Amino acid sequence: MSCIEILVAITLHLGLEGDYNNIHPHGRCNIDNWITGAYYNSEENVSLYVGKIIPNVDRNWDLEIGLVTGYSGMKVAPMIRYINDGWFVAPSYETSGNIGLTLGYEFKLGGKK
Numbered sequence: 001m002s003c004i005e006i007l008v009a010i011t012l013h014l015g016l017e018g019d020y021n022n023i024h025p026h027g028r029c030n031i032d033n034w035i036t037g038a039y040y041n042s043e044e045n046v047s048l049y050v051g052k053i054i055p056n057v058d059r060n061w062d063l064e065i066g067l068v069t070g071y072s073g074m075k076v077a078p079m080i081r082y083i084n085d086g087w088f089v090a091p092s093y094e095t096s097g098n099i100g101l102t103l104g105y106e107f108k109l110g111g112k113k
Helices: none
Strands: 004-014 021-029 034-038 044-059 063-070 076-084 087-093 099-110
Touching: 034 087, 044 076
Parallel strands: none
Antiparallel strands: 004 021, 004 099, 021 034, 034 044, 044 063, 063 076, 076 087, 087 099
């Protein structure tokens, strides 16, 4: 059995001033809720990450936490997403100090069930 998942996310950035990429191809390996992968991020860079999925933190919503590269302002940044059935919410920030939210839906194109 393969750990590979192929995904693409569509996002909306709220409370931010920048012009961000809204389509994010994503490849990931998930083994026992430990995750690692790469995606095309909102700043149009490739991000690499490692993290953990904590299942069912609230009414069937899971929490993804970890570390990610590829963003301005930090070489390695904290990563957190609240996820349920493809939908997700994540905090966002800009180096100017703006704080916002990223809302999105991630389509699973293939891989691990």
